[in-house]
Each structure stands twice: as structure tokens, then as C-alpha cells.
Amino acid sequence: MKSRSHRYRLFSEMLREVFFQAKGQWKFVLVAALSILAISVLEFIIPQWTKVVIDQVIPEQQVAALFELGAAIVGAALLLGVFRFVSSFVMTIVSQGAISQLRNKLYRHTVNLDLNFFDRNRTGDLMSRLTSDVNQLQELVSADTLSIVADFFTFIAICGYLLYVDWQLALLLMSTFPFLFYTSRFFSGRIKSVYRTVRQSSAELSNHLQDTLSGIRVIKSFASENDEIDRFAGLTEINRASIVKASRLSASFPPIIEWLNYIGMTLVLLFGAWQAMHNHITVGDIVAYLAYLRLLQGPVRSFSRMVSKIQQASAAYERIHEVLVTVPAVRNKERAIILPPIQGEILFDNVDFAYEKGVPVLENFYLQIEPQQVTALVGSSGSGKSTIAHLIARLYDVQKGAIFIDGYPLTDVTLESLRTQIGIVSQDVILLNGTIRDNIAYGKPQATREEIEAAARAANALAFIEAFPQGYDTLVGERGVKLSGGQKQRLSIARALLKNPRLIILDEATAALDTESEQLIQSALSTLLPGRTCLVIAHRLSTIQSADHIVVLEKGRIVEAGTHEGLLTLSGRYKTLYDKQFPQMIKAKETLLA
Numbered sequence: 001m002k003s004r005s006h007r008y009r010l011f012s013e014m015l016r017e018v019f020f021q022a023k024g025q026w027k028f029v030l031v032a033a034l035s036i037l038a039i040s041v042l043e044f045i046i047p048q049w050t051k052v053v054i055d056q057v058i059p060e061q062q063v064a065a066l067f068e069l070g071a072a073i074v075g076a077a078l079l080l081g082v083f084r085f086v087s088s089f090v091m092t093i094v095s096q097g098a099i100s101q102l103r104n105k106l107y108r109h110t111v112n113l114d115l116n117f118f119d120r121n122r123t124g125d126l127m128s129r130l131t132s133d134v135n136q137l138q139e140l141v142s143a144d145t146l147s148i149v150a151d152f153f154t155f156i157a158i159c160g161y162l163l164y165v166d167w168q169l170a171l172l173l174m175s176t177f178p179f180l181f182y183t184s185r186f187f188s189g190r191i192k193s194v195y196r197t198v199r200q201s202s203a204e205l206s207n208h209l210q211d212t213l214s215g216i217r218v219i220k221s222f223a224s225e226n227d228e229i230d231r232f233a234g235l236t237e238i239n240r241a242s243i244v245k246a247s248r249l250s251a252s253f254p255p256i257i258e259w260l261n262y263i264g265m266t267l268v269l270l271f272g273a274w275q276a277m278h279n280h281i282t283v284g285d286i287v288a289y290l291a292y293l294r295l296l297q298g299p300v301r302s303f304s305r306m307v308s309k310i311q312q313a314s315a316a317y318e319r320i321h322e323v324l325v326t327v328p329a330v331r332n333k334e335r336a337i338i339l340p341p342i343q344g345e346i347l348f349d350n351v352d353f354a355y356e357k358g359v360p361v362l363e364n365f366y367l368q369i370e371p372q373q374v375t376a377l378v379g380s381s382g383s384g385k386s387t388i389a390h391l392i393a394r395l396y397d398v399q400k401g402a403i404f405i406d407g408y409p410l411t412d413v414t415l416e417s418l419r420t421q422i423g424i425v426s427q428d429v430i431l432l433n434g435t436i437r438d439n440i441a442y443g444k445p446q447a448t449r450e451e452i453e454a455a456a457r458a459a460n461a462l463a464f465i466e467a468f469p470q471g472y473d474t475l476v477g478e479r480g481v482k483l484s485g486g487q488k489q490r491l492s493i494a495r496a497l498l499k500n501p502r503l504i505i506l507d508e509a510t511a512a513l514d515t516e517s518e519q520l521i522q523s524a525l526s527t528l529l530p531g532r533t534c535l536v537i538a539h540r541l542s543t544i545q546s547a548d549h550i551v552v553l554e555k556g557r558i559v560e561a562g563t564h565e566g567l568l569t570l571s572g573r574y575k576t577l578y579d580k581q582f583p584q585m586i587k588a589k590e591t592l593l594a
């Protein structure tokens, strides 16, 4: 349970956050505020004119004045409409401006968080924080909010006026206010907690959508559409029930307020009628009082609506705030230096690393990778090969020991200067929505046409790119053509080539391909590797036999290291792996061919 002071801090932070974003638009806010002020003035004047008609124009039969007042009321009502339009439209401009800034800020913060954060949070949930939770806050910067301020002044002015004209009547009317206040307080806490559940269940829905629509191939291949439909229906039901519960609360709030308002109105009517019967006030006074009462109830009603809006926004802001206060564990330290162009010597010095506390992946790990050589990592699944690649790119930080690159501790250099010198080609190639050209030039957006084509040629991708009618302008991804695994892989090699990294990491780059694709890629890689430091993570030992240094890993420890021939003569783990992958028959054939 969060303490009251924490909730208060969060609430004031939300207001500061949202209104700070709106600060740059103060001219619009001023226009809206003036319009709202004009609305208040007009709303105050119209009942006065009504009173004059009833108490003066009718008894004295002033026909000309009747038409004048009629025209004045129609004109004032028209102006009311204009001011209402201006205030609401202008505030929409302000709120949209503020909300898009907040959304950009949240997105900037989110993409700068480290992978650990993304491991712990589901994509659909983050998406709903960035979209619907941010939208919810938009309600706070609206003409309604601004009119709450104006309403407050109207409220005070009318109360003062009524007290001045007839203090007894005014006090009678105000006797309902404490009830209004306590009812609002009673409801506000409850409304917030049910809206928190609504937001969570909406996030669950969007998680499910994200998982299932992006994994639709798996669902279809397992024929599990119906299971997913049922699961979705279950989540929809939870969402529906939470929304129904929330609206039961928020829908019961206004009628209670309304009822209290009617009690106030009845009191005015009865007491006013009694006063009029004794000639203390006129019928016109009663009509004007009733009109003012309605005006007093307006602020109370908008206040009650606002309570609900603020509670919904607070529930949404809590979720946004959780992301905004997350500090990335992997970040540039103060006075981090820019890593100069590297040779690529890497040292893991007594490193301990775990993704999750208590589940070590590397312990007292020592590894030296020589510059401008090809070092291969082999070992069974889960032995920590990809983890080593992640640590070199500093996607995660180690818990003990240090990693050095050309003698610089990774934590001393800026992330950007490190990562721009590393190219990673991995098995699951992610292509972004856009053209083939955009995808190749992703790491170097300023690349020239010639550079892009040279990279594509070197990556053996030229033939298939040119076979598309739109060539480099062919769209790939969801709205474009579908590429085969090998084609995607070659695009990612072209992307890495264009980036021209000093250190290249191939993470099972050819594991899922057929022999022909593998050969094309191997030849593409042979243009990529010379003159760079290269770390190859391989399952297929055929691809790394010529590596300068092969490191065999088991459960996060180096069990053997050496060249292919050297390791075979050891008859250890590498030999066992090799024998598994190359049964005697193939080896005999190899020897024969040799």
C-alpha cells in the first residue's frame, strides 16, 4: 500500500509533468483562459437580464426594452458558443502538444533503458504505457480543467453575491456543500484503485495481442488458434469486468451529486417561495436564484467529473512514472571517454555475470581475444556463448571483474563510441519496416548510393536485390516483400559491411541455412573479416575450422582452447562435439578427397 505522502508526491509530479510540457504554449493557454473568463461573465449577466424582464419589463409593459433584452440574450448566447468553441479547441492544441512531448520523452527514456529492463517487461505492456496511458493524461490538459479554475471564481463570486442579497438563503444552499465534499473524497480513492486494475488488464490484453500476432506462424503451425482465442476471451472478460466495476463507481458518483444538488434547489425554492409570499423578495429574485444555483451546481458537477478524470490519469501516470524513474544500469559514467579506433584486443578479467541474481552464467571468467584474428566460441547450448557477445557490446554490465578493449575498461568508454565500432550479425535478423536501402544503411544513414551497392555486392546480395522490380527501393517487412532467411542474412552482412566495424561478432550467423545459402554467406563473410577482429559463435564446427583460436565453453567455463587440429589431438570436449557432427563416414570421404 502506497503511503499518502507518496501518492501526494506522485500526484503533484503528474501535474508538474503535464503542465510543464504545456509551458511553451502559454499564449494558447492565455487565449483559452480569457475565453473561459468571458464565459463566466456572460453566464453571470444572462440571469440578471432575465430578472429585469420579470421584475421590471413585464409589470411596466416596456415592449421596446423587451426586444432589446431578448436580442441581448440571443447575442450573449451566441458569444457564449463562440467562447466555448475557442476554449475547447485551443486547449486541444495545447493538450496535444503537451502529450506528444510527454510521449516523446517517455519513448526517449524507454529506448535508452538497458536490455535488462526489456527482459523484465513485456513489449505489449510497454506499448500500452506509451499509447493509452499517455492518452489518459491528455484529459488533464483540457478546457474542462481550465474552466475548473474559472468555475472556482464563479463559485466564489456567486456565493458572495447570494450572501450579500440574502444570507439566510445562501447559508441554506451551502448546507449541502459539506456532503458534496465528503462524497467526492469517498469516491475518489476508490475510483483510482479500480482504474488501476482497468489499466493493468488493458496492458495484459495488449501483451497478448503483441505476442500472438507477432507469433502467428507458431500458433498456426501448432493449430492452436482456438486456444489463443479462448485465452484472449479470458483476458477480454477480465478487462470487461474491471471496466464495468470502474464505471459502476464513476457512474454512481454524478447521480449522488445530482441528488444533493436537487436538495439544494428544493431548499431555495421552498424558502424563496416563503420569502416571496411575505414580500421579502420578488418572483424575479427566485428565478435569478434558481439560475445562479444552476451555475453553482455547474462547478460542483465539473469538479466531480474532474475527480474521476484525475483518478484515471493518476492510475495511468503511476505506470508511466515507473518507466520514467527506471535508471538504466548500463549507462555512460561521468566523464566517460570516447573510445579511439580499436585494434580489437579483448580481455575478460575474472568476470562474474548473471542475468538474474543467484543464477550465475559466468564465474571467475578469463578470456583473451587477440586483435585482428578470428576467435571462435563453441560449446553446448546455454554454455554462455551469446552472453559473451552481449557483454562485449556492453548490452549488460558484469557484476564482478572487468572487460577491457585495447586496454580500456568497457565501463570507462561511452556506449556510442564502443557500439559504433562493433558489428553484430546474428541468426535472427531483424529488418525494419522500410526499403532494402534503408535497411542496409541503418548503421550509416548518410551512406552514398555507391557505398550501399558496394556493400550489397560484397555481401552477395546484389543479384536478389536487382531481381526485384523496385530494386533497392523494394519495401521489406510487414508492408513489403518477404525475404528468405538467407537473403535477410546477406542484407544484415551488407549492413555490417557498410558500418565498417573494427570488431565483428557473428552469432550463429549461418546456423539455419541450407548449404547453398551458407556458401554464399561464407564467401560474403570472407570479404567482411580480413583486417578486423572477429568473434564467431558457432554451432556448426565446419564453419570455424580455419579460426585462429577456438575456445570451448561448458556451463560458463572454458574447458579447452586452441586451434582445430590442436583441439582434435586433445581428444577432449571439442573432439566429442566434432565426432558428433561429422560421423566417421564423412570424415573418411574428406580424407579421401584430400
Ligand SMILES: Nc1ncnc2c1ncn2[C@@H]1O[C@H](COP(=O)(O)OP(=O)(O)OP(=O)(O)O)[C@@H](O)[C@H]1O
Residues within 6 Å of the ligand: 119, 355, 356, 361, 379, 380, 381, 382, 383, 384, 385, 386, 387, 388
Ligand atoms: N536475457 C536473459 N535473461 C535471463 N537468462 C538468460 C538470458 N539470456 C540467456 N540467459 C541464460 O544464460 C545462460 C547462457 O545463455 P547464452 O544465450 O549465453 O548461451 P549460448 O551458449 O549462447 O546458447 P545457445 O547456443 O543455445 O544460443 C543460459 O542458461 C540462458 O538460459
